[in-house]
Structures are given as C-alpha cells and as structure tokens.
Amino acid sequence: MTTDNIKTVCEENVLHTYNRFPLVIEKGEGVRVTDTDGRVYLDMAAGIAVFALGYHYPGFDEALKAQIDKVIHTSNLYYNVPMAEAAAKVVAASGMAKVFFTNSGAEAIEGAVKAARKYAYDRDGTTDHEIIAMKNSFHGRTVGALSVTGNDHYQEPFRPLMGGVRFADFNDFDSVLAQVSDKTCAIIMETVQGEGGIHPADAAFLKKVRQLCDEQDILLILDEIQCGMGRTGRLWAFDHYGIRPDIMTTAKALGCGVPVGAFLLNDKAAAHSLVPGDHGTTYGGNPLAMAAVSAVFDIFRDNDIVAQAAAAGDYLAAGLDKLAAAHSCVLEHRGLGLMRGLALDPGLPVSEVITRARQKGLLVISAGGNVLRLVPPLIITEADADECLAILDECLA
Numbered sequence: 001m002t003t004d005n006i007k008t009v010c011e012e013n014v015l016h017t018y019n020r021f022p023l024v025i026e027k028g029e030g031v032r033v034t035d036t037d038g039r040v041y042l043d044m045a046a047g048i049a050v051f052a053l054g055y056h057y058p059g060f061d062e063a064l065k066a067q068i069d070k071v072i073h074t075s076n077l078y079y080n081v082p083m084a085e086a087a088a089k090v091v092a093a094s095g096m097a098k099v100f101f102t103n104s105g106a107e108a109i110e111g112a113v114k115a116a117r118k119y120a121y122d123r124d125g126t127t128d129h130e131i132i133a134m135k136n137s138f139h140g141r142t143v144g145a146l147s148v149t150g151n152d153h154y155q156e157p158f159r160p161l162m163g164g165v166r167f168a169d170f171n172d173f174d175s176v177l178a179q180v181s182d183k184t185c186a187i188i189m190e191t192v193q194g195e196g197g198i199h200p201a202d203a204a205f206l207k208k209v210r211q212l213c214d215e216q217d218i219l220l221i222l223d224e225i226q227c228g229m230g231r232t233g234r235l236w237a238f239d240h241y242g243i244r245p246d247i248m249t250t251a252k253a254l255g256c257g258v259p260v261g262a263f264l265l266n267d268k269a270a271a272h273s274l275v276p277g278d279h280g281t282t283y284g285g286n287p288l289a290m291a292a293v294s295a296v297f298d299i300f301r302d303n304d305i306v307a308q309a310a311a312a313g314d315y316l317a318a319g320l321d322k323l324a325a326a327h328s329c330v331l332e333h334r335g336l337g338l339m340r341g342l343a344l345d346p347g348l349p350v351s352e353v354i355t356r357a358r359q360k361g362l363l364v365i366s367a368g369g370n371v372l373r374l375v376p377p378l379i380i381t382e383a384d385a386d387e388c389l390a391i392l393d394e395c396l397a
C-alpha cells in the first residue's frame with residue numbers, strides 16, 4: 001500500500017475520533033522514527049510519553065520475544081511467572097504495598113476510584129461519598145475516569161457521569177478546602193498536569209493536601225500515568241515533593257509500548273478496600289505485558305535511566321529557557337525533568353509550530369491551552385536535545 005492508500009483505508013474504516021498528523025510511522029530506532037516515505041524524525045513525543053526507552057532498547061525486544069515463545073496469556077485464574085517478577089519490582093520501586101495491573105491508564109484510574117470508594121464504604125457503611133478532583137486535569141476517557149477529569153468540553157456530551165465528584169482549582173489549597181466535607185473519601189490529582197498544559201503541583205499545595213488527607217482520613221490518589229516512570233528526573237514525580245500518595249496510578253511508560261497500567265495502594269488502602277469479587281480484568285497482568293514491565297524495571301536499574309533523564313532534563317530545560325527568552329511568542333516555559341511545555345502566544349497556534357517542526361524532521365505535540373509539549377524518550381543525548389532546540393528555534397522565528 002502507498003502512504004496515501006494507508007491513510008485512506010484507515011479513515012474509511014477506523015472511527016474518526018482523532019485528527020491524525022499526515023504521516024504513517026513504519027518503524028523506530030533509538031529516538032527516531034521512520035515514515036513510509038523513508039523520512040526520519042527525531043521523536044520528542046515518544047508515543048505520548050510512552051517510549052521512555054526509545055525504540056528497540058537493547059534487551060527489551062528479546063525479553064518480549066522470549067515470553068511470546070512461552071505463553072502470552074493465562075487469565076487471572078492462575079499465577080504466572082512474569083507477574084510475580086513485575087509485581088515485586090513495581091511494589092519495591094514505588095514503596096507501595098500492593099499492585100493491581102490494568103491494560104491502560106484509564107482503567108488504572110477506574111480501579112483507584114473504586115478502591116477509594118470501597119475504603120470509605122467499609123469504614124462508614126454508607127455509599128454517598130465524594131471525590132475531589134482538579135480543574136484542568138486529565139485522567140482518561142472511560143466514564144469513571146472522565147468523571148474526575150476537569151474538562152467541560154470532554155465531559156459535556158456524556159453527562160450524566162459518575163456522581164459525587166467536586167472540582168477544585170489545582171494549586172489552590174483554599175479551593176480544595178472549600179470542597180471538603182465529611183463525605184469526602186479521596187482527592188485525586190496528577191502530580192504534574194500533563195494534557196492540561198504541563199503544570200507541576202506547587203510543593204506547598206501538595207504538602208497541605210497530604211496533611212489534610214492525613215487529618216481527615218481522606219485518601220490521596222496521585223495520577224503518575226504521564227509524569228511517573230522517570231519522566232520528571234525522579235522515578236515518581238511525587239519523589240520531588242517528599243510526600244507519598246495512598247493510592248497511585250501508572251501506565252504510559254510502564255510497559256514502554258506494550259499496553260499496561262497499574263494502580264498501587266499503600267498498606268492502609270490495600271488492607272481496607274478491594275477484596276475478591278470487587279474488581280477484575282481478563283487481560284490485566286497478562287504474561288506478555290508483565291514481561292514488558294519486568295524488563296523495563298531491569299533496564300531502568302541496570303542503565304540508570306532515571307539519572308539519565310534527570311541530566312537530559314536539566315540540559316533540555318536550559319536550552320528551552322534560552323528559547324523562551326529569545327522568542328517573544330513563548331509566554332512561559334514550564335516543566336520538570338523531561339516533561340516540558342512552552343506556552344505560546346495565542347497569535348501563534350501550536351499546531352502551526354508542530355507542522356513546521358515535522359517538516360524539519362522533528363515530532364512534537366501539544367497540550368491544553370496552546371502549549372507545545374516535549375515528552376521525549378528518557379535516553380535522549382545532548383546532541384538530540386540540541387537538534388530539537390535548533391529546529392524549534394527556527395519554527396518559533
């Protein structure tokens with residue numbers, strides 16, 4: 001099939017819920033992808049913060065292939081080997097007590113919400129509990145995840161959604177306090193808002209929310225689906241803040257391209273929430289996905305991937321600061337580690353910058369509110385960052 005054929009066949013058959021960029025990605029290698037016309041791009045989008053290790057990191061494909069040759073699915077009615085390995089690694093790496101594996105980020109949010117409600121139900125014997133979520137947040141597209149996503153445009157056509165959700169302003173503690181009642185069972189937020197435009201939590205805000213949750217036995221759910229797995233230069237974004245969640249979610253880079261997510265619970269939440277019959281999944285924890293998670297944690301440990309991300313993040317940030325200073329169309333540069341956003345003047349639509357960049361061999365994406373988003377593989381070198389910065393410099397001119 002020619003490139004045009006592929007696009008046409010996709011548009012004729014796949015439900016049109018995405019306006020796709022006009023390129024067909026055929027393969028990837030390292031931090032670069034190649035399209036069906038043979039053009040090579042530096043990939044600073046990484047499948048939306050998924051390919052933390054880039055494409056074909058040594059050892060990763062081999063681990064997947066070895067598992068394919070054994071068994072790729074067993075169901076959760078039986079134990080499997082890679083689940084034991086992956087679960088032990090993610091639990092140890094997170095300091096949480098228990099993990100439940102899902103197939104996606106949205107499902108991890110669903111599980112986290114159910115666990116919080118069950119915790120409060122067991123404690124109080126009532127079912128009228130409320131969750132406080134943040135405006136400008138993003139937690140996924142399923143009905144439960146959408147219900148805690150603070151975006152009217154995403155929610156509107158699908159109402160009524162799950163009830164008992166109140167929204168507060170992110171980074172405004174008084175606004176959170178104003179939503180708290182004796183019905184509040186959980187507060188959910190991204191440690192760094194991603195889709196909303198790359199907004200890190202303020203340290204004082206997050207600490208106060210943590211303290212509030214401790215005082216009132218409210219569970220703090222941190223969504224680390226985009227900002228976790230080394231993205232911010234620490235394994236979890238909350239590591240920057242010296243606080244810990246009661247429940248956390250992860251996905252995107254967890255399987256580095258193999259669809260997998262998870263929610264994790266601390267001792268308190270694990271001991272008093274979901275029990276047999278409360279929650280389940282056919283595919284979640286499947287051996288192929290678990291082999292991916294297990295390999296990702298091994299590769300992260302053996303190659304100091306998080307330290308690499310921290311160093312690359314500092315380097316990229318310094319370059320982006322310079323770009324922001326040099327171009328008046330850049331209103332602000334925000335981010336942590338390798339999760340970076342450039343807020344652009346409304347006079348320069350981010351889509352135009354993305355198109356210009358693509359024409360120059362650079363893949364970047366947007367986030368809410370005219371923000372250019374950079375979420376590259378964690379293994380980018382200084383030369384890769386320089387290439388990206390030079391192209392952006394031209395595109396912003």
Ligand SMILES: *Cc1c(COP(=O)(O)O)cnc(C)c1O
Nearest residue numbers: 104105106138139140194225226
């Ligand atoms: C991507 C994302 C989700 C949803 O993950 P899916 O795998 O697309 O369902 C949830 N929360 C955050 C912060 C995300 O970035």
